[in-house]
Amino acid sequence: MGDIDIAYKAAWPGESTEGTKKFSIHQFANDTVGLLDALKIEKADILGHSMGSFIAQEPATMTPDRIDKLILSASSCGGREAIPPSPEVVQTFASSINSSSPIQDEEKIIPLLFPSDWLEANQDYRNYMPIPGESVPPQVLQAQFEAIEKWDGTSADLSKITHPTLVIVGTEDIFTPAGNSLMIVGKISSAWLVQIRDAGHGLMNEYPDQFSRIISTFP
Numbered sequence: 366m367g368d369i370d371i372a373y374k375a376a377w378p379g380e381s382t383e384g385t386k387k388f389s390i391h392q393f394a395n396d397t398v399g400l401l402d403a404l405k406i407e408k409a410d411i412l413g414h415s416m417g418s419f420i421a422q423e424p425a426t427m428t429p430d431r432i433d434k435l436i437l438s439a440s441s442c443g444g445r446e447a448i449p450p451s452p453e454v455v456q457t458f459a460s461s462i463n464s465s466s467p468i469q470d471e472e473k474i475i476p477l478l479f480p481s482d483w484l485e486a487n488q489d490y491r492n493y494m495p496i497p498g499e500s501v502p503p504q505v506l507q508a509q510f511e512a513i514e515k516w517d518g519t520s521a522d523l524s525k526i527t528h529p530t531l532v533i534v535g536t537e538d539i540f541t542p543a544g545n546s547l548m549i550v551g552k553i554s555s556a557w558l559v560q561i562r563d564a565g566h567g568l569m570n571e572y573p574d575q576f577s578r579i580i581s582t583f584p
Contacts, residue, residue, distance in 0.1 A: 439533070537565045
């Protein structure tokens with residue numbers, strides 16, 4: 366693909382340090398561009414999943430010359446036009462922030478990521494899915510949640526994106542409903558849409574081979 370592939374995934378937080386600046390989608394996008402600068406990378410392919418896809422949209426509009434291809438998985442354009450998850454989903458996710466146990470976190474979040482039929486048929490998912498064993502500080506999760514809630518979105522700027530863009534979503538995604546991806550594709554003239562039937566928000570973990578094949582064959 367490009368000089369380097371930058372990938373974001375926000376289903377489970379990583380182990381990066383918190384930094385000193387207030388969390389926001391815009392700040393994370395600035396950090397991304399700063400990383401490219403520090404590594405002396407002129408142009409990159411960016412793949413963003415979930416909150417990572419929100420972050421990925423901003424460099425594509427802020428610094429379009431730094432992006433080659435853009436891949437948005439389980440995404441939304443944010444702001445008032447976005448289709449939000451149901452209040453029940455939001456409440457369940459918010460309650461997981463106050464959990465001090467990774468196991469309790471998993472029990473609350475996993476049903477938001479995967480359809481019940483898939484979970485029933487794949488009860489051994491813990492054996493092959495990368496789920497962290499360490500606990501992420503509640504204040505970090507809360508700061509991420511607030512960054513998503515306060516994001517103004519990119520709806521007004523999406524039409525400026527001319528990069529080859531691939532938008533992937535599961536038809537059963539309850540976290541970022543599929544209608545959001547349809548909206549994004551409608552605003553980016555160069556965008557392609559792939560909907561994976563029966564997949565949820567964790568589509569890359571449900572159907573890893575299909576997901577990888579789609580990514581690797583994107584022109």
